[in-house]
Amino acid sequence: MNNPKRPMGLIELEEAKRALDAPLFAGLSGDADVSFEFFPPKSEKMEKTLWDSVLTLQPLSPRFVSVTYGAGGTTRERTHATVARIAQETDIPAAAHLTCVGASKAEIADVARSYWDAGVRHIVALRGDPPTEGQAFEPHPQGYASAADLVKGLSDIAPFEISVAAYPETHPDADCPQSDLDNLKRKLDAGATRAITQFFFTAEAFFRFRDAAAAAGIDAELVPGILPVSNVAQTRKFAGMCGAEIPAWMNDLFEGLDDHPSARQLIAATVAAELCRKLYAGGVRQFHFYTLNRAELSYAICHLLGKRPGGTQQEKAA
Template identity: 45%
Template structure:
């Protein structure tokens, strides 16, 4: 089995306790030498400043390539490009360009009257700027606002044509979901790398809630397995085994890159990576 390229997603802390958790997560996972790590925006752009601080601090102190999330929410084009400039000045060379979720309390996305209307508009502006490698989002199961997966694939193709060089998928539970999506993308002429997004299940209850909100189908056999595992106090053991199996199946199917949604909880992601043969590399300082 070949060893995949890995990347990790973190979210910016909004409290002192959360801050300690983020830095512990980075400390545990950075030695696995990810190809890049990314830092999210909160819903509605609420963590814009915190995201900037986390991105610049991680890049400066841990020597990893950091991609900053950027959305269209609650900002004019001018404000968004000011943020872009501040990232460039901080040495950031990668952005994850997304439309973004509606602010808390709003069901539907409404673009800022002077802002970017869609992720495609944002990607076009970033591509024209020319200073960044641009990644985007992808949906192997229909986006809640989409008609079907084919519509999502065609929208992804437009994002790639606008300047995105790779796409990171929403999480999914079964490898075949990704393989079907990848095949459809190939059929529709999407010529960018598609990186599967992997969510280690830290809490089955929380994961189910997350899945329902973003349109991810929950297989019946998983529901039954986790019910038994929770009852027998082996939920983490089952989650680690399932995540490892999912990643292994994807690798066997030709996947070369995996993105882990860490939720700022590093241990299960680390354990899965170890099971896949990805282990920390000691620096000369460590062994001197």
């Protein structure tokens, strides 16, 4: 992983100059690694949409795809079915979300073992949100009290690859940014492989967080989570729940487009792609896309970053 504390090297200086002098996405090699997140479908129609999205994104050779888990385990069976199908019917490594909410350690162990038996080797371990919005998190009496405890418990069950969450703009329940970083370090020290960030909308938010994490002794891979905004009202709700700031300029861009879905799509792709390009110029080579089960925006952004079916631009030119 790049060390954000070191002075900017020649490669980054050349990349920064090219980003300013050349067309924004000209000549990118496609050397970024990508992953995608889905949520389990609630109906046959939604399942078809999800599966179409998985098959659309599969040729981009994602590192993994993950499937979310509802508060209190409300989507546990659907999550398991979706992850198992991806693992069985595609060559994409599948990751399942697991949370501490509403389950004992024994119940979580049963779920984790069933994933292992289904061929799933990657877990996204989260504390989880309370089933009722606005409530404080309450651990299950026989459950895990924190994501760090969950990571340790999963590591004892099987040699899973484990990803955890990180918050560039600080988790809403944290009393300060430093305590949030301390909690992230506990999760990584407990055995997590990497941290995937909550979404954010300015490159500066990620770079400040990356610097602060390095200063706190965190040297694990930090993967920026990217949310292409297809539904502005929904995004505002998500942002309020996770502490992400929507810049005023972004609100202005989407104003007046409620009845113009195609225009919203174009602007969403432009905003998210520009964010990814700035992150790329700063040395980021891993991106995690929150797809909301729609492939088009994420596919377009990956294409702009140089990702092509069957390999990188450089590999295809060789």
